[in-house]
Amino acid sequence: MKQLTVWAFAFACLLSTQAWAKVDIQTWQTAKGTKVMYVHAPQLPMVDVELMFDAGSARDGDQWGVASFTSNLLGTATPEHDENQISEAFNDLGVQIGSNAGRDSASIHLRSLTRSEILTPAMKLFAEIVGQPVFRQNIMAREKARLMTGLKQKTVKPQAMLSDELWAKLYGDHPYAHPVPGTLKTVEALTVEDLKAFYKRYYVAANAQVTIVGAVDRKQAEQMAEDLTRSLATGEKAAALPQPKPLDKAQAKIIRFGSTQTYYTLAQLGVERGDPDYYALFLGNHLLGGSGFGSLLMEEVREKRGLVYGVSSGFYPMKVPGPFQIGLSTKNASAKEADEVVKQTLAQFMKDFPDEKLAEIKSNLIGGFPLRIDSNSKIAGYIAMIGFYDLPLDYLERFPKKMAELTKEDVLNAWRKHIHPNKMLTLMVGEPNVKPIEK
Known part of the structure; x- marks a missing residue:
């Protein structure tokens, strides 16, 4: 079974690379x-x-x-x-x-x-x-x-x-x-x-x-x-944006709102578009919370404890570092437990995660990459992004290759470098059964 999984993974890599190279x-x-x-x-x-x-x-x-x-x-x-x-x-x-x-x-x-x-x-x-x-x-x-x-x-x-x-x-x-x-x-x-x-x-x-x-x-x-x-004035390119300052300590805020649900996010600054660590962060994020029911967050917060319908995480790279965030909504009475489980899951993920899980995520990502460019509009979206953020012209071909090359150590090193669980922002909107920290 293990040999079959490895062969299927390699075959998916080959097909995906060929498709993206076109x-x-x-x-x-x-x-x-x-x-x-x-x-x-x-x-x-x-x-x-x-x-x-x-x-x-x-x-x-x-x-x-x-x-x-x-x-x-x-x-x-x-x-x-x-x-x-x-x-x-x-x-x-x-x-x-x-x-x-x-x-x-x-x-x-x-x-x-x-x-x-x-x-x-x-x-x-x-x-x-x-x-x-x-x-x-x-x-x-x-x-x-x-x-x-x-x-x-x-x-x-x-x-x-x-x-x-x-x-x-x-x-x-x-x-x-x-x-x-x-x-x-x-x-x-x-x-x-x-x-x-x-x-x-x-x-x-x-x-x-x-x-x-x-x-x-x-x-x-x-x-x-x-x-x-032709009709546009020549003009000048917009000035570079300033770099945002990351949080220097953990912050938390509750916005009281009359609702049966609490809306929750855990966030910090992530990376800018083109950061070389983005490949490893992207791969790790799919394992943590970016792959739906195959993710660790979904397993811990929903499947094991039934606290939410859905939970997800994601990086949003921009001209300068965009946010990294984990988001969910849950019953007010479950907000405290959901917060604790999310933070525990993130901390455990950054210590270690199963090799088999990583192999599954890599296989799914690489095998599914051709579907991301199966229409002109999808291609146009990627091409516009590549040009606007000055990414390499072989970015589409390079991405699945990078996914295939990444190791667990690469992923953990990138996450430990960029993500700081002790300096994150916790926000809740609703009526959570949590002691207010900031109003």
Whole structure:
């Protein structure tokens, strides 16, 4: 049985490596200096195009929410088209378009068939809304009212309260600390002129990246990237973000909230995207709490004690170290025990764990890797990440190889280097039967 497991593991490694090696990433710069990431994927007559900017909420300054608001209003008006005309044009073409803003980046993406009668007008309109946006007062007023309603609703959602408190506590005065959409006070103060100024500073060619994945050849991709960035000002790349300061001691806080459940997280700063230890941390995390029912946390907290329906852990690497956190929800009466079991499980994991468990997790990860790139949209997501965070172009091929090479010692060394159980943040939202430490 042991020999069969080893053979299956090796075979999975071989298949996965071969599959991932097929992703041929090409990169270049447009005439205005915008990085382009391109993969030719001719299997389907479709293309995914994304324009990403280093313009996430970390660039808000004191105007919390301005990055998210600017992203939301892209595509609502141009000098030549109003909101309805833009929406109807994309609908008539059968094209999907959307935007998103997080802490590190803001992006707008398009998915289209590659037939010229569809792709040509779609790309023309796409370039127009990105390069010539108009921020209209009436649309901003409508969207502000909608956003304010959503922000008010957050105040009675324990999961949202927990998330906001986690970022605030972990990051203090760092640009990551505040909520991406802003707060009631900061959003109310935003004006059209604020959005224009933010767009002018950050939506520039030097601060942008184009990702193209689909059934278009290199020549077509080059022309699409030039057309998409032609109307952008050249501008300057955003400044590097400051490094956040890790907690120097354990902290704990309970936010009392009328609920039958307690929402819980245990967290600290993790690593930035591209950290060489991320491979070992990622593998170890799947064993600890990132693999669902196969994880140690699920086994200890749910299966043995029945305290939760689900529990998970994860690293969220970003431009600078993002959080590592363990999260769950449980009955108020079980919150104290759940907290103790989580911390005991983490401590035991960092001392030692079964070799068989590690072998199973490695096999599952490597064998399942091809499924992570089985569509253009998935490939586009990875390619955009590789470009934005300046990862090696062979990152996709390298990842399963790294998983296969890692040993238990590698995993334990990385976790002991980066994770400090005696300096973590414990947060609870609900009515846990726990003595309040901080109110």
